[in-house]
Amino acid sequence: MRFSIKCLVLIGISLCLYAPSVFAQHTVSRIEGNNRYEVAVNAAKRGWPEASTVVLVGGDAYADALSAVPYAFEQGAPVLLTNTGSLSGATKSGLQQLKTKRVIILGGTASISEKVVTQLKAMNLAVSRIQGKNRYELAANVAKQMKSAGAAVVVNGSAYADAVAIAPYAAKQGYPILLTDAKGLRQETAHLLKSKAIKRTIVIGGEASVSKTAYQQLPSPVRISGANRYEVAARIAKTYPMKTSQTYMSNGYAYADAAAAASIAAKQGQMLLLTDAQTVPGAIKSIIGTKKLATFSVVGGTSTIRTNVITQLKNAVLGETIFIDPGHGAQDAGAVGNGLLEKNVNLEVALKLQTRLNQAGALTVMSRTSDTFDSLQTRVSKGAKASADVFISIHANANDHSGANGTETYYDATYAAVNSLKLAQKVQPRMVSALGTRDRGVKTAGFYVIKYSKMPSILLETGFVTSPIDASILKSTTVKDRLASGITTGVSNYFESK
Ligand SMILES: [Zn+2]
Structure with a gap:
């Protein structure tokens, strides 16, 4: 009997091992x-096997590129760039590979000579040019060539980042992108709005970019603004949904790449988000988490989008909100032993975990960041208020017998039982291997914070402060660093397996 049960367990395990995950x-x-x-x-080749028409803008003329994307989209054309003085080699071969027959230049001879x-003509291409006395007139002249649409986008002519983030949506809707300056509504733009009988406008940028005065002169305006370009891009993504199967990303400060990215994103009906070179900005992490974005195409080389951004984008924890609750605090020391106060060990581990999770791309919220005290109820309500995706309470154990030692993870089945268990199962082995402690396994218990937190939640008992073995392990900073990165890996694995 015993033997056959053992066999069944073994068969069960091997099935699990071979089941496709x-x-x-x-x-x-x-x-x-x-x-x-x-x-x-290369961006154009991704979206167009062939492009009989290409819209060409100056590689240093971002103002000209602003209005290019919706126009190019309407023409079924990608946006390519060139040097001002002579046709760039890469562009020349690109035009050949795309079997282009017609090139529409946007901008005057100062941008493209x-x-x-x-x-271009020597390559047997038909060439035309749309220009204007300045960027405002150029944008208006480009809009004049577009089919009539009920609405238009208005941005500051010097704030290209605001324009690129809305460009794919504007293109899809057939909305031209018009420019104004901080002072007031430009005449060129006002005339165009009137002549095209545009009824609605979407203003991108705060009052420092498009003033109140300019705003009030626009037909039925709505404004999208934010503290920085990333927040603006995130709000655009939230307000004007696009497909989410392939999200394009470009550096928020590399306009040439952004114009190319906007062009391909528009073609595929996908959204374009902006990033920092080094790390995915908070507002962007957040929209990635809310929209559950999982497939990305970054546009630009490793100098504009560094490997760290790629690493973050690949991590399933990106954009997920992790609530970290260091147990006890202030007058409540928790377990005491071998010169350790549990509250301090918990806080040190929690702060290190916060750093690691942030590096990995998560959004973190802490119940406490110093030696303060919250009731258990407060901890639970803080987690709920943060709309956390998971709740992790960090503790250390104690026992009357100094021989008791090891690491365990608790979950409770009241809410989100399946995912709480899964989270516990992903984190527990990572903790054990980081600490080198005895594996006491995953257990269930109705501890308040994991019983009443409605999201998947776990409570970690890192080790016993009352055990001389565990205490010496928990005293090591290196081990605590390793523990924090182990828990981070476990949390990432949990989101991967979801
Ligand atoms: Zn505790």
Whole structure:
């Protein structure tokens, strides 16, 4: 009897081992090139096997590129860039590979010289040019060439980042992107709005970009603004939904890559988000988490989007809100032993965990960050208020017998039982291998914070402060660092397996 049960367990385990597991791991691809011209060509090739028409803008003329995307989209054309003085080599071969027949230049000769026109004509291409006395007039002239739409986007002509984030949506809707300055509504823009009988406007940027005066002169305006370009991009993504199966990302300060990214995103009906070179900004993490985005294409080389961003984008914890609750605090020391106060051990581990999770791309909220005390009820309500995706309470254990030692993880079955157990099962082995302690396994108990937290929640007992063995392990800073990264890996694995 005993033997056959053992067999069944063994069979069960081996079935589990061989069962195909579904991993919701994020996937990331990169569109790059030796320079901005090649990046734009490679982005175009991703969306257009052939492009009989191409919209060409100056590689240093971001103002011209602002209004290009909706217009190019309407023409079924990708946006490519060139040097001002002569046609860039990458662009020339790109035009050949895309079997282009017609090039529409946006901008005057200061952005794209007549020599470039001559070179294009020598390639048997039909060339036309839309220009204006300044960026405002150019944008208006581009809009004039577009089909009539009920609405238009208005941005500051010097704030390209605001324009690129809305560009894919504007393109999809057929809305032109018009420019104004901080002082007031530009005449060029006012005329265009009137002549096209535009009824609604979407203003991107705060009052420092598009003033109150300008705003009040616009037809039925709505404003999207934020503390920075990332927040603006995140709000655009929230307000004007696009497809989420492939999210494009470009550096918020590399306009040439952003224009190419906006062009391909528009073509595919996907959204474009902006990132820092080093790390995914908080507002962007947040929208990635809310929209459950998992497939990304970054546009730009490793100097504009560094490997760390790719690592974060690949991590399933990206954009998830993790509530970290260091147990006890202030007058409540928790367990005491071997010169350790549990409240301090818990806080040290929690702060290290916060750092690791943030590095991995998570959003973290702490119940406490110093030696303060919250009731158990307060901890639970803080977690709920943070709309946390998971709740992790950090503790250390105690026993009357100094021989009791080891690491365990608790969950409670009242709410989110399946996912709480799964989270516990992912974190427990990572803790044990980081600490080198005895594995006491995953257990269930109705501890207040995990019983009343409605999201998946676990309570970690890192080790026994009353055990000389565990206490010496818990005293080591290196071990606590390792523990924090172990828990982070466990949490990432949990989100991967969801
Ligand atoms: Zn405790």
